[in-house]
Amino acid sequence: MYNILVVDDDREIVNAIGIYLKKENYKIIKAYNGNEAIKEIKQNEIHLIILDIMMPEKDGLETLEEIRKERSIPVILLSAKSEDYDKIDGLNLGADDYITKPFNPLELIARVNSNLRRYVKLGSLEKKETDNIYRTGNLIIEDDTKKVSVDEKEVKLTATEYNILKFLLQNKGKVFSIPQIYENVWKEEGFGAENIIAVHIRHIREKIEINPKEPKYLKVIWGIGYKIEDIK
Numbered sequence: 001m002y003n004i005l006v007v008d009d010d011r012e013i014v015n016a017i018g019i020y021l022k023k024e025n026y027k028i029i030k031a032y033n034g035n036e037a038i039k040e041i042k043q044n045e046i047h048l049i050i051l052d053i054m055m056p057e058k059d060g061l062e063t064l065e066e067i068r069k070e071r072s073i074p075v076i077l078l079s080a081k082s083e084d085y086d087k088i089d090g091l092n093l094g095a096d097d098y099i100t101k102p103f104n105p106l107e108l109i110a111r112v113n114s115n116l117r118r119y120v121k122l123g124s125l126e127k128k129e130t131d132n133i134y135r136t137g138n139l140i141i142e143d144d145t146k147k148v149s150v151d152e153k154e155v156k157l158t159a160t161e162y163n164i165l166k167f168l169l170q171n172k173g174k175v176f177s178i179p180q181i182y183e184n185v186w187k188e189e190g191f192g193a194e195n196i197i198a199v200h201i202r203h204i205r206e207k208i209e210i211n212p213k214e215p216k217y218l219k220v221i222w223g224i225g226y227k228i229e230d231i232k
Contacts, residue, residue: 005029007037008052020105034058052078068094074115091199096160134169137231173230
């Protein structure tokens with residue numbers, strides 16, 4: 001059973017999310033501000049966090065920033081429609097996904113399931129015995145250990161970043177549109193995924209490229225999408 005931490009100062013929202021997810025056999029841990037969330041993370045094994053942006057004492061972005069200093073737990077942000085800039089800030093700080101209030105319970109469950117699948121596949125919750133190694137130039141993914149390295153230096157990626165990079169590297173030289181990337185990594189339709197993909201791509205570039213503004217590996221094909229360059 002996976003433990004999901006739900007953080008929102010609106011207790012009715014926390015309770016409602018708890019009801020939806022308990023039906024999916026998840027264990028729910030509740031917190032009502034950022035300080036409580038950090039305390040719960042330190043005291044419990046948490047597999048995914050649903051985190052509201054606007055909260056008293058310590059808001060969602062401050063909380064996310066503190067979480068990312070030590071942990072790569074998947075984080076789904078909750079935000080109002082008026083908080084578009086905060087969503088982008090959240091992605092920049094390392095959030096994996098976001099959902100807008102008011103939300104459809106089925107969409108919330110789908111996002112939770114999708115993010116947990118990626119987290120598990122990354123090996124944070126279970127080990128996989130494979131010998132798969134993907135390479136282009138000096139960029140290497142060792143999928144058995146989930147290790148990413150560039151020029152023999154290890155690179156730390158979040159679960160989402162890893163899965164995007166792995167997908168593109170497995171298909172090096174091929175160009176994929178944003179919806180195609182989203183659908184292959186998230187396993188759901190990629191409508192309105194531009195911001196999410198763009199931010200994750202930027203983060204990946206910052207970690208694997210010597211000069212992210214002139215990338216060697218992760219290229220944009222304007223008006224079409226992205227690809228990993230096939231370098232012998």
